[in-house]
Amino acid sequence: xxxxxxxxxxxxxxxxxxxxxxxxxxxxxxxxxxxxxxxxxxxxxxxxxxxxxxxxxxxxxxxxxxxxxxxxxxxxxxxxxxxxxxxxxxxxxxxxxxxxxxxxxxxxxxxxxxxxxxxxxxxxxxxxxxxxxxxxxxxxxxxxxxxxxxxxxxxxxxxxxxxxxxxxxxxxxxxxxxxxxxxxxxxxxxxxxxxxxxxxxxxxxxxxxxxxxxxxxxxxxxxxxxxxxxxxxxxxxxxxxxxxxxxxxxxxxxxxxxxxxxxxxxxxxxxxxxxxxxxxxxxxxxx
Amino acid sequence: xxxxxxxxxxxxxxxxxxxxxxxxxxxxxxxxxxxxxxxxxxxxxxxxxxxxxxxxxxxxxxxxxxxxxxxxxxxxxxxxxxxxxxxxxxxxxxxxxxxxxxxxxxxxxxxxxxxxxxxxxxxxxxxxxxxxxxxxxxxxxxxxxxxxxxxxxxxxxxxxxxxxxxxxxxxxxxxxxxxxxxxxxxxxxxxxxxxxxxxxxxxxxxxxxxxxxxxxxxxxxxxxxxxxxxxxxxxxxxxxxxxxxxxxxxxxxxxxxxxxxxxxxxxxxxxxxxxxxxxxxxxxxxxxxxxxxxxxxxxxxxxxxxxxxxxxxxxxxxxxxxxxxxxxxxxxxxxxxxxxxxxxxxxxxxxxxxxxxxxxxxxxxxxxxxxxxxxxxxxxxxxxxxxxxxxxxxx
Numbered sequence: 056x057x058x059x060x061x062x063x064x065x066x067x068x069x070x071x072x073x074x075x076x077x078x079x080x081x082x083x084x085x086x087x088x089x090x091x092x093x094x095x096x097x098x099x100x101x102x103x104x105x106x107x108x109x110x111x112x113x114x115x116x117x118x119x120x121x122x123x124x125x126x127x128x129x130x131x132x133x134x135x136x137x138x139x140x141x142x143x144x145x146x147x148x149x150x151x152x153x154x155x156x157x158x159x160x161x162x163x164x165x166x167x168x169x170x171x172x173x174x175x176x177x178x179x180x181x182x183x184x185x186x187x188x189x190x191x192x193x194x195x196x197x198x199x200x201x202x203x204x205x206x207x208x209x210x211x212x213x214x215x216x217x218x219x220x221x222x223x224x225x226x227x228x229x230x231x232x233x234x235x236x237x238x239x240x241x242x243x244x245x246x247x248x249x250x251x252x253x254x255x256x257x258x259x260x261x262x263x264x265x266x267x268x269x270x271x272x273x274x275x276x277x278x279x280x281x282x283x284x285x286x287x288x289x290x291x292x293x294x295x296x297x298x299x300x301x302x303x304x305x306x307x308x309x310x311x312x313x314x315x316x317x318x319x320x321x322x323x324x325x326x327x328x329x330x331x332x333x334x335x336x337x338x339x340x341x342x
Numbered sequence: 343x344x345x346x347x348x349x350x351x352x353x354x355x356x357x358x359x360x361x362x363x364x365x366x367x368x369x370x371x372x373x374x375x376x377x378x379x380x381x382x383x384x385x386x387x388x389x390x391x392x393x394x395x396x397x398x399x400x401x402x403x404x405x406x407x408x409x410x411x412x413x414x415x416x417x418x419x420x421x422x423x424x425x426x427x428x429x430x431x432x433x434x435x436x437x438x439x440x441x442x443x444x445x446x447x448x449x450x451x452x453x454x455x456x457x458x459x460x461x462x463x464x465x466x467x468x469x470x471x472x473x474x475x476x477x478x479x480x481x482x483x484x485x486x487x488x489x490x491x492x493x494x495x496x497x498x499x500x501x502x503x504x505x506x507x508x509x510x511x512x513x514x515x516x517x518x519x520x521x522x523x524x525x526x527x528x529x530x531x532x533x534x535x536x537x538x539x540x541x542x543x544x545x546x547x548x549x550x551x552x553x554x555x556x557x558x559x560x561x562x563x564x565x566x567x568x569x570x571x572x573x574x575x576x577x578x579x580x581x582x583x584x585x586x587x588x589x590x591x592x593x594x595x596x597x598x599x600x601x602x603x604x605x606x607x608x609x610x611x612x613x614x615x616x617x618x619x620x621x622x623x624x625x626x627x628x629x630x631x632x633x634x635x636x637x638x639x640x641x642x643x644x645x646x647x648x649x650x651x652x653x654x655x656x657x658x659x660x661x662x663x664x665x666x667x668x669x670x671x672x673x674x675x676x677x678x679x680x681x682x683x684x685x686x687x688x689x690x691x692x693x694x695x696x697x698x699x700x701x702x703x704x705x706x707x708x709x710x711x712x713x714x715x716x717x718x719x720x721x722x723x724x725x726x727x728x729x730x731x732x733x734x735x736x737x
Contacts, residue, residue: 057673060561060563064557064561067556067557174576174610176584176610176611186589192591193590195589196590199556266582270581272577273387274388275577286731309554309557310556313546313561317545317546317547322545
């Protein structure tokens with residue numbers, strides 16, 4: 056592998072890893088702080104992609120569509136939390152798994168009713184539709200750089216929110232000791248609702264920014280969900296930093312595995328997970 | 343004097359009389375009852391539209407006969423197979439044992455087809471395959487009572503290799519999903535391309551239905567082959583074509599594929615698909631009177647445009663009609679019934695085709711190019727192409 060090829064594969068790995076991180080961060084936040092296992096997380100990714108499709112054709116701009124879509128997903132997340140999830144916080148994980156597994160089917164059916172079963176595509180905005188040529192055949196699409204940029208910005212924002220703000224402090228305190236935090240006068244129910252909506256919005260925004268390169272199609276959430284869980288397990292359940300490292304690791308292994316070891320590429324990510332769990336049964340960064 | 347000839351004539355007359363006497367009530371009984379037709383197709387899930395198109399096409403062919411099969415009324419029994427292989431045997435048995443169907447029409451998903459194949463082989467019920475391309479159904483596991491009206495997975499790509507060589511592409515990269523259909527499509531391409539003198543530089547694959555193609559496209563750009571050949575379908579196909587263009591490969595390294603790459607997804611793919619060449623046994627734009635009249639009638643009846651799946655459903659109906667007419671609706675006289683279907687020439691919107699000995703269509707494969715969200719036919723890539731039927735005991 057020559058240097059330009061290696062460089063592009065590295066960019067590919069990082070871009071894929073960052074997108075996985077966006078998804079896994081929400082999943083691990085919701086589990087780590089609220090304690091809910093959410094199998095329907097992939098559906099929020101799909102919802103985002105379909106929102107991007109509908110809103111961008113309605114509003115004529117992908118950026119505006121993403122902004123509106125993000126607000127809509129936060130509202131959707133809050134409503135879902137209030138209607139369903141808050142009644143399951145104290146329940147067994149098995150009940151939560153059953154609830155969210157059922158939700159996958161409901162969301163798929165709603166998607167089928169609202170948008171049909173066709174494959175759709177979202178055009179890349181004209182200013183970002185170019186590719187950066189490196190050699191005569193090798194080039195890197197600008198839009199993928201933008202995806203990476205947005206993911207990095209959101210990751211930094213998430214870090215600042217959780218570690219530097221007053222809200223973040225309450226979130227951390229609530230995750231650490233729920234009863235004590237509540238006794239100190241923090242509205243833990245509100246904190247949970249915010250965290251849940253944040254997780255939904257992260258997955259949905261990931262779906263929205265990925266829509267132009269991934270196209271929009273039925274069942275698209277179920278594929279990423281599995282990778283999400285792999286990332287969360289490798290990183291250590293509940294750790295956002297762990298999710299970031301694990302997502303980048305999975306991106307690297309998956310990308311270079313496809314090229315260098317094509318015949319076993321489908322297994323490599325799972326082999327990585329098995330190896331990490333043998334070494335650290337709790338994942339890399341279990342809090 | 344009793345000549346030998348007289349004895350022969352008399353005994354022939356005697357045999358004739360008895361056999362007619364035996365047969366008459368059977369026909370009368372058969373014609374009195376309705377033909378029970380089982381439709382086992384996907385009506386929900388990703389393949390729901392395919393199931394509907396196949397049923398529409400099938401009913402259209404029957405309706406052209408006044409809604410009858412060999413003069414007998416029809417009763418339909420429907421099962422949604424959900425494209426779920428784990429329920430395939432149970433679903434097929436529902437139709438065969440509970441509903442006692444005379445004919446089982448199905449299905450789309452190759453995994454489900456393997457379940458139907460098992461039930462068909464064990465029960466002996468007539469099974470017509472309107473889509474699933476799994477090779478085993480008309481190869482190692484072929485059966486006298488199983489007929490396919492669609493294709494084998496390797497049939498379109500069996501025509502593709504020569505096309506690439508004819509167009510001067512000596513080195514090619516193959517890329518697909520690593521699962522049965524992808525592997526079988528590769529088999530066809532490999533056979534025809536290497537036979538024509540081409541070299542497959544590298545075989546790339548990713549697990550079904552993974553759509554993270556970027557790493558493999560970078561690999562293709564680094565390898566710089568003369569052309570790329572592929573097998574993808576549905577949502578993954580759209581993403582592949584768009585990623586191919588976004589990676590800057592479109593216009594530099596020509597992209598070819600099994601025709602399913604560009605079926606039903608051209609609106610979603612948009613300009614990224616322009617110029618892609620594929621091989622398939624049908625194209626919407628096939629410029630024949632037969633195809634025009636079919637498309638017009640279908641559009642009138644169902645208020646939608648027919649696709650390759652509707653044509654396959656229609657041909658399944660035509661085949662059944664042909665067989666049933668030959669035995670005047672007496673589907674129980676299987677040897678004559680099956681013989682008629684084996685020797686039938688189906689006048690299809692895709693062009694005339696016949697049955698191979700292994701019960702798979704011997705058909706023309708067209709070369710198509712995508713222009714402005716349409717598959718334009720460039721010509722015939724392979725005339726009367728047959729599947730090898732390797733391992734089938736009937737061949």
